[in-house]
Amino acid sequence: MSTTATQDLDAIAAAAAAAAEPFAATNPRERAAAIVAVAAALEGAADELVAIAERETGLSEARLRGELTRSCVQLRLFADTVVDGGYLDVRIDEADPGFVLGPRPDVRRYLIPLGPVLNFAASNFPFAFSVAGGDSAAALAAGCPVIVKGHSGHPELSARTAQIVAAALADAGMPHGVFQLVTGQQEGVAMLKDPRVKAGSFTGSIPAGRMLADIAAERPAPIPFFGELGSVNPVFVTRAALEERGDAIATGLVTSVAGSAGQLCTKPGFVFVPAGHGLDPAIADAAAAVPEHRMLNQRIAAGFADRRAAILAAPGVRVVAAGSVRLDQDGHGWVTPSIVAVSLADLIAGRAELLDECFGPLSILVEYDEDADLAAIVPTLFEGNLTATVHAGDSEDAPALRALVRVLTGHAGRVLFGGWPTGVAVTPAMQHGGPWPATTNDSSTSVGTAAIGRFLRPVAYQGAAEHLLPAPLRSANPWNVPQRFAPAGESASWGSASR
Amino acid sequence: MSTTATQDLDAIAAAAAAAAEPFAATNPRERAAAIVAVAAALEGAADELVAIAERETGLSEARLRGELTRSCVQLRLFADTVVDGGYLDVRIDEADPGFVLGPRPDVRRYLIPLGPVLNFAASNFPFAFSVAGGDSAAALAAGCPVIVKGHSGHPELSARTAQIVAAALADAGMPHGVFQLVTGQQEGVAMLKDPRVKAGSFTGSIPAGRMLADIAAERPAPIPFFGELGSVNPVFVTRAALEERGDAIATGLVTSVAGSAGQLCTKPGFVFVPAGHGLDPAIADAAAAVPEHRMLNQRIAAGFADRRAAILAAPGVRVVAAGSVRLDQDGHGWVTPSIVAVSLADLIAGRAELLDECFGPLSILVEYDEDADLAAIVPTLFEGNLTATVHAGDSEDAPALRALVRVLTGHAGRVLFGGWPTGVAVTPAMQHGGPWPATTNDSSTSVGTAAIGRFLRPVAYQGAAEHLLPAPLRSANPWNVPQRFAPAGESASWGSASR
Incomplete structure (x- = not known):
């Protein structure tokens, strides 16, 4: 693995991996508060950040201020999503001794964070699709440590934004290593190959996205890679x-x-x-x-x-x-x-x-x-x-x-x-994705709160005592998340929905 | 593309592709009835099918009868899942002129079928993970035409099962080409490379699963591939x-x-x-x-x-x-x-x-x-x-x-x-998957009704008149599916859930 004077890639991957379990274990209100604190810190530094961005990207101040606001609203929406808990897709099969295929055990399923996510930032949205953009917000909300590969088009903005985000998360009590920046194409590729990285996301060109998607697929242990590539939007x-x-x-x-x-x-x-x-x-x-x-x-x-x-x-x-x-x-x-x-x-x-x-x-x-x-x-x-x-x-x-x-x-x-496709609303129902080559993986979206689903995987607990269950799966439901039940004695399809 | 005397792969792919749009457009009660008809047809042929399976696989009659029952229950559970409609994940953002980032349009999102699915059957479950097994049931429920690559371990059973399934679907009014069988390793690989195939699923060994996953990822237009491979189940x-x-x-x-x-x-x-x-x-x-x-x-x-x-x-x-x-x-x-x-x-x-x-x-x-x-x-x-x-x-x-x-x-x-991992319940909360090499893609499950999610992708409609919306997204909700609303004037996170 290549190492430069300022970047120890092995240490960065190790810190992200070490942060994965404690960060996943944070309760939703703590994690949401930390994400809101990131938004507040970025807003507090708006004048400084917008000035750097203007110089580095040539985008207008008005556009950049709007984009920063959008990024902060996005962070807050993901914080709301975390607290709501519907994204966990909690499903509970009650034990059923009379099930048609023989006694059915108590099985409880929800979605857990994948682990460290590597996010390749885009050039054209220095806030909303960059260091503190939608991919980072979605991964943090999911409970995944984030490593951003900063875009070379706005290096100073990337470094400063990463500092602010990491400090806000640390101040909010989140574990060390939960948010880190790497720079350089070779470094990004090396990190994508690191076995401690569990998912990748990307916004950029078709050739670059395809190259990275291929790397993710060719790893000894392949990982999901969510690339948003080209589109002509007819x-x-x-x-x-x-x-x-x-x-x-x-x-x-x-x-x-x-x-x-x-x-x-x-x-x-x-x-x-x-x-x-x-x-x-x-x-x-x-x-x-x-x-x-x-x-x-x-x-x-x-x-x-x-x-x-x-x-x-x-x-x-x-x-x-x-x-x-x-x-x-x-x-x-x-x-x-x-x-x-x-x-x-x-x-x-x-x-x-x-x-x-x-x-x-x-x-x-x-x-x-x-x-x-x-x-x-x-x-x-x-x-x-x-x-x-x-x-x-x-x-x-x-x-x-x-x-x-x-x-x-x-x-x-x-x-x-009617209307025009530019100006993508950040909302629960937004879909920003599409069949190849719009994306490398169109099972999800890169804008809107549904984007959190990219960085989760399901796990089921069978026959666990209440005290050994994770909070969202407990019958006592301490986090008050939506739980869907398949009750004993009914058709095994969905029974009552309950919160 | 290779062609044999009995298999015209191009015609098979063409028929599946032609069936995709009409099959996706079937309403949930029609599709569910067709799936239930498949279960009934298999049950009607149980004596014949179990006898062939016994001869071809060496598994016991009791096990095979149980497995056939399981497969039929599985089909009926997926039929219930289709009618329930919760799997569509309908999200509706009401238009909001006062949204914090500027006027928000009416956006409505749901999940649509991917198109033709190629399912590589397993050797060890000649019913439950083969021609009419879980992958086929999930894909049909999702509204995707199915092409099964039959396993060479039970060729006669595969052919007879496919006949019965295809006939039951046709009798229920489903389009021609909605269920087809191919045989042969080379033929399976050729089909996986066909651009008309939009997803793959597989149950088998790590080397075979990896080879197929790589082929799916290397296509000019990559497709999702859900392989269930090896596990030692500690x-x-x-x-x-x-x-x-x-x-x-x-x-x-x-x-x-x-x-x-x-x-x-x-x-x-x-x-x-x-x-x-x-x-x-x-x-x-x-x-x-x-x-x-x-x-x-x-x-x-x-x-x-x-x-x-x-x-x-x-x-x-x-x-x-x-x-x-x-x-x-x-x-x-x-x-x-x-x-x-x-x-x-x-x-x-x-x-x-x-x-x-x-x-x-x-x-x-x-x-x-x-x-x-x-x-x-x-x-x-x-x-x-x-x-x-x-x-x-x-x-x-x-x-x-x-x-x-x-x-x-x-x-x-x-x-x-407690308990033992063999004997996987087919229920809403079941998770049959896991990190590599248990699967090639652990974002979903290959057992249980959540498996339907593998064969769907999201699409959003923005600003559409009611009459141009697909049924599940209409405000009138003619299919009576669960719809979640983000109402205007509230935080843009989830508002009320409504059915």
Whole structure:
């Protein structure tokens, strides 16, 4: 295992492993209080953290303050989730001497933390998907020690955030080693291979996510790996929607594409609109009003410039709003949004050039004819996506629309009606995931309180005396968590739910 | 893709893929009725099926009839699970214009079927873990078309069972292609690589399970793979338990080891007993009373003979009940149980020879001294297991016992107190899984109704009109499934649960 002057990876893994049992044993109110203390500490350092983030990422102060608030709300929601205890999925089979397959023992099942989680931070959300972001919040809530592999795009912010988080957790009485930072790609890979690490999470590109997922799967003892990778987030506008609110769709699209310089995993990459839509002037006007925005780093800016040039040069592509991309003398990339249009036929013909994700403020209008069978065409164009969006008429309910919605459900983790996919709400019902390559594992979500489920595994106790049961499984229910019972003498499916 | 005269793999995958959408769209009562019809059809053919199974597997008629009953009860439990609808995990965020992070949309999330599931059948449970076994029942309940890769150990039974299941599903109105059988190792591998297959399940050996898990992970679009592999199921007997009920433990152990000729994934492979336990006579007597049992096939019998010989020859091993193994003129292997003893020190010294799973009726008593720190030693000996069992005194509650239970919880999917791990109840709270190498993926179970979760993924609808929502997410709740609400105006954690 590689070691640098400042990072002793073996010691970091050992500390995380040593913290696993005591941290898992913390009671929900203590753990929730510690998570709330992290939120308060981050809010207390907001001015300092936002200033570092602005310098390191080029994102606007308003966006960064909003993102920090979001991260803190997220931490508090996970604290609520811990106290609620429903996430433990407690199931209790009462012993049943008369069970149809012979006497049934008392069996009680709940979810326990996996152990140390390695979280690879993202570049594009220096708060919400980074050191103190959703993956860290979910893992801490689950009761797992966290090791964050910091992103090289905001090193000072990562280090300072990690200091604040670790100190707040220590002050709240959580065990040493419960929150640590490592930096460096090789170090991240070495840590992912460490047998003491029990799960990984990641937000980033398809090649990097695939490489890490493969490493997790190839370990002598494989571990779950939750990577959130690429998505082009197709949008479908029906004729009725266009007629009802074409201008609002045009400006909404530009706002969604331009926000954070399009460096969002949910940026709408393709917008299917009826041919002859007439939206060009409204889109061009809205795009022209968007000020230049700095991109996160030079590599991303260069990648965007290349992809944009290739798309603009592809056969059949018409420029609706050219946008711009330039490098300043410091090497920073500055952009305004580009919106282009192509016929559905030309998109199909030019798929090799056009279909890959373009990370940055560019979106492609795909003009379809009235008689196009979108439900049949979509699966031939797109793999899994985080989102798919439908703009339909207010009371539209055609069979073709229903067929399209069914197909989109098979290809996305979230299907939106109206609105835009950017701006993911942090709530119990949110789903931020989707079939490959949107994620490496679409059994869960990386946004919303359901994300806690990624870092848990079930264990059952059979025939245990009350005093040897963990608190959530005891009949006395000292933590007051939801417990579902399968009572003796009934069908063995779910009986009464009880809290 | 390989094709044989009798199997057109491409056509099988195509039929499963075509069935996916209509099968997913079946309403819960229809799907449950179809699953119950499968159970009834199997029961109707019990005499025929059990006779084939007896001939092909050497298992006893009583065991096979019990196993068929178990499989049918299992199907009915999954039918109940489908109708109950709690497995859909419906979450509804009501729109909230005053949400702390800005207006929150109406978001509704539930779990949908993954699509075609490939189930690799096991040899040792020709009904309960084979063609119509738990994996098939769980996948059908989830709404996934099933392709079973039949086990070569009972080909005629597999073919006949598949005929009966497919016919019952067709008669119940389920779509063509919803249940199919393939045979052959190469064919199974080819099917696992087919992009139309969306998940795999498996019960069998560590090498075979690992090979298949790797294939699933290496696909261009990786899929979840739920393999249940090896387990040695350690048992720990305390001094107090020994004094309270030593003879019952001796006879219980022999019954558990001898059942089905020890060819069970939950057979107790190691039994830690205090040195000077004095159980030898009781164990020897109980073992001597066990009649010869035929093993499943020649390969398993030969493997058992080799492992048994190696264990008996290992340094420090004492024979408590020698047992026997012989091949008859038809090539069938016949066995009686072997119980040996070794000191904890000799087990540690001979770990390379002794620790691997021995599939068949053999168990090793591990004799430990009063002062041994089992909680510290166990993790150095064992990886993940399906089960771990503690026999403690009736009111025993020593710190060492609690420490041992904590450690076992970290190494097993099910921790038993008293009793024996063989005979896994099929219930809502059952957990049949565990850390690697017990399974390739310990986020779920392969026995019990929670197994349905393996074949589902979440999807959210945002801002959808009632008429475009799937039935379980509609406010009118036409399927009457449990829906959990996060109401507007409250903390965004869980609000009221409602059915």
